[in-house]
Amino acid sequence: MSTPMKVVLTEKPSVARDIARCLGVNNRRDGYLEGNGYQIVWAFGHLVELQEPDQYNPAWKRWSLESLPIIPERFALRARGDAAAQKQLNTAKRLLQGASDIVCATDAGREGELIFRYILSWCGLEHKPFRRLWISSLTDEAIRQGFAALRDGQAFEGLYRAAKCRSEADWIVGLNATRYYTLKFGQGSLLWTVGRVQTPVLALIVQRDKDIAEFKPKDFWELHTLYREADFQHAGGRFEKKAEAEALMARIDGQDFRITSVKGKQEKVYPPPLYDLTDLQKDMSIRHGFTADQTLRLAQALYEKKHITYPRTDSRYLSADMKPQVKPLLQTLRARFDAQVAGLNLEQLALSGRLFNDAGVTDHHAIIPTATLPHALAGDEEKVYRAIAIRFIAAFYPPCLKRITTVLGETAEVPFKATGTVIEAPGWQVLYQDAAPAQSDQEQKILPAFVQGESGPHQPALKQGKTTPPKHYNEATLLGMMESAGKTCDDETLKEALKEKGLGTPATRAAIIEVLVKRNYIRRQKKLLLSTEAGQRLIALIGDEHLKSAAMTGEWESRLKKIEQNDDDPRQFMDGIIQFTRHIVAPSGRSADHSALGNCPLCHAPIIEGRKGYGCSDWRKGCTFVLWKETFGAPVSRAMAAELLRQGCTRQAYPVKFNGEELSAWLTLDARGEVGIRAAASEPR
Structure with a gap:
């Protein structure tokens, strides 16, 4: 009979090795480490995910408008598809089921909690008690202190509920909206992906590019x-x-x-406040041209090498109990930053509420260096590490x-x-x-x-x-707008307040930008982030302003934070998400109301049908836009007009006349309200 073991589940193999060293666990097994009464097993990120639609109902595999909205009565889980993940998951299941004590040692944040809980649920152990390792640094000292003060897993129920709501809300909104807009406007083969957070972010970029294109200098x-x-x-x-x-x-x-x-x-x-992740990403973008994802990966690598504290934080403060650690840490940093630390009087450091604020620290404190100094770092890692260290040292300098x-x-x-x-x-x-x-x-x-x-x-x-137009977004300015849910703000106090209603979280914003680039909705032009034609068309297609609303998505994120803190009801949040999704795909919903032609490209007022054309309803106020019912010799039907106004192009080519020549072409409509044609393999005319 095997001896009962304490089983520790980590998010990555590297963290498992660090913990094993601190706990004296030396025996390597297939997929885990064992010894000293412990078995330490690791995940590869998300080993378990929400099931696909057809796993709930085979009829949901086929994409059809009639099946929408797709909302499972109860969400279920499945193992990630690749063989390595499934093998590791089965190893974790075997160990967890035989454990005398379970310790969750995944990253101390929302996604880390979700990774652990989904694995626990998939193993059928969701009701089994566990304890939580909650640390902000991977130094040996932090790991030992964390294991000496493991916390009851029940204390993190709010964090799990928020993570679960986030996961299910993104599944419901993303799947239904993507199917709906693809079926309505995909022209047979084109996939339009829509998301709870990515679409409002895309809308910000598209609107900024439109403002610049339409800007008339004075x-x-x-x-x-x-x-x-x-x-x-x-x-x-x-x-x-x-x-x-x-x-x-x-x-x-x-x-x-x-x-x-x-x-x-x-x-x-x-001095500037200490770094949170978003501020670090913005600063690295400005100073070195790093993408948000690049900065996050570099910071994560520094964290796993124990040189900095947990990077996926939205706090710029330290907790009051950290005050005694400041002087020893600065003394340690002298080995690498002697000239910078030399400017401080270490006996009279200003440990004010501007830096130390327990109310400003939720899950994690600001990003700071640890006492584990690096000997040699790669160029980009050195830049990020140096920025974090100098920002920490500067915090104690005089104004x-x-x-x-x-x-x-x-x-x-x-x-x-x-x-x-x-x-x-x-x-x-x-x-x-x-x-x-x-x-x-x-x-x-x-x-x-x-x-x-x-x-x-x-x-x-x-x-x-x-007068000059607004500037295109770059990585830094877009992150700032995501942080404040699309509101421009220079005041630091207001910035902190707006953080509660940001788009996404510090840990997810980089991934959102990368998804938009990968799907060709935005593109990078040196440091700039510009919307593509596909991104502009998608935003034009989406008639429901709520789906594009940064403010509303920010409100959702604020509610998830309240759920995390046990101050909001997750069922009410999900009821709202389901109601919102039904509205998106319902025949009577605004986004599905195709009796409306669309909005004027010049002033955005509704378009109305007249005897000879489709014109702006604000014509009495001087708007001159009109789309004639016969254009380039082609009759423009109501459906064609709606396509032009919503998508900027008809779905199919029509016989038209151009310079006395008859040809087959698509009709186009640009932001200036000018109608053109695009013949096969040619530019618009």
């Missing part, structure tokens, strides 16, 4: 004047009409300029002190303003003198020593400029 003028070599700008801002600017310039020309106010104040610029001087003046009762900035003490910014502009603000604008009441001649001038 001229503006600024009134400046030069007094004592200092540039003053008209305090009233820009002028849209040149004549108004010229009239004001003529009024002040030849008049003395007088200083009316000189005010100076000191501003403290505190950068700036002297900001605001000078007001006037001439002929026309007000002007100039601002100067002098860095009096660089503080933490000495660590970033060679960094990207996003991290270093060393520019100084020094003004002369003005005295209130002084006056003298000046040189007015007009400067002409043009």
Whole structure:
């Protein structure tokens, strides 16, 4: 009879080896390690997943509108398809079923919890008690401390419920929406993949690209004047009409300029907060051009080598009980960052609430280096490690002190303003003198020593400029918008609040971007992320604004976080997901309401049918868009008009006339409301 063992399940083989070393487990078996009363078995990520539709009902294998929505009464699990995964899963099952004690040692987060619970359920052991290893670092010390303080698995029921809701919600929405839009608009062979999170992210990119394409630059003028070599700008801002600017310039020309106010104040610029994963990904994108996925993989590798703490975190704070660890850690880091740590007084470190905030730490604290220093790292790993270490050291430096001087003046009762900035003490910014502009603000604008009441001649001038369109998304700016559910925000406090309603989680955002690239809905152009024609068409096809709504998806993510904290009911959340899915595919739903033609490409108002064409319902307000019922000699039916308005192209070619020639071509409609044709193997005309 075999001796009962404590069975530890890890997420990866490398973590199993680390734990085995700490626990004195030395015997290698087929698929697990054994010794000292333990059996340590590993997964390869998700070994168990939700079943496919036809496993619930064979009729669901065939794609048809009549079968939608597909919603299982109760979700079931299946083993991952590859042979290696199934073999490892059977090994885990055998060990877990014979265990005297089970320890969950998967990554301490939502997906790690789901990996463990799904394996436990597949093995028929979902009601068996277990304990949880919950650590933020893989150092030997952290592992030993974690095993000395294993937590009851029941404490993580909320985390599991949130993970399960996320998994089932993505299955329901993704499967039904993908089948619906593919069957409606796939033209026989084209697959349109739609997702609970990926579609709102794609919609953000498509809308930004559309805003840029439709942007019409406008001229503006600024009134400046030069007094004592200092540039003053008209305090009233820009002028849209040149004549108004010229009239004001003529009024002040030849008049003395007088200083009316000189005010100076000191501003403290505190070090940036510690990294969470999204902030690290944004910073690496700006400084080194890394993709979000690349940064995550590098950070994960550093974590598994024990050089940094758990990277998949959304916190930028440390817990109060970590204060005693700061000085020893900084002393250890001196071996690699002597010059940087030398600027600190280790006996008088500022351990303030700006860094240590228990309320700001949920599952994990901010990403910081560990006391396990690397000897040698590959180039990209070194860049990520160095960024994390320097950010940690900088957190304990004094603030950068700036002297900001605001000078007001006037001439002929026309007000002007100039601002100067002098860095009096660089503080933490000495660590970033060679960094990207996003991290270093060393520019100084020094003004002369003005005295209130002084006056003298000046040189007015007009400067002409043009308004510029918004910028295309890059990895950093898109991550920022995902973090804040599509809301632009520069205030750090508001950013933290908006995190609760972000698109996806720090751990999943990189994967979402990669999925959109893989499916050819977006493409990378150097550092930019641009929507493709396929991505634009998909968003045009989706009539239901809720399915494209970053705000609504952010609300879902907020509710998942509340479920995680046992503050929301998972059944109500899933009921809402099911109701939302029924709405997507229901004949009476807005997205399925094809009696509506679509929206105007110029002003987005609804299109209405007239006697000779399909025109904008806002024609009384001046919108001129119209799609004539005969275009290029081809009769445009209501169905063809709907296709053009929703997809930008008809599904099939029609006989048309072009330059006196008859040919077969697809009709096209661009964002400017212009109708064209695309003949076989040709560009639109």
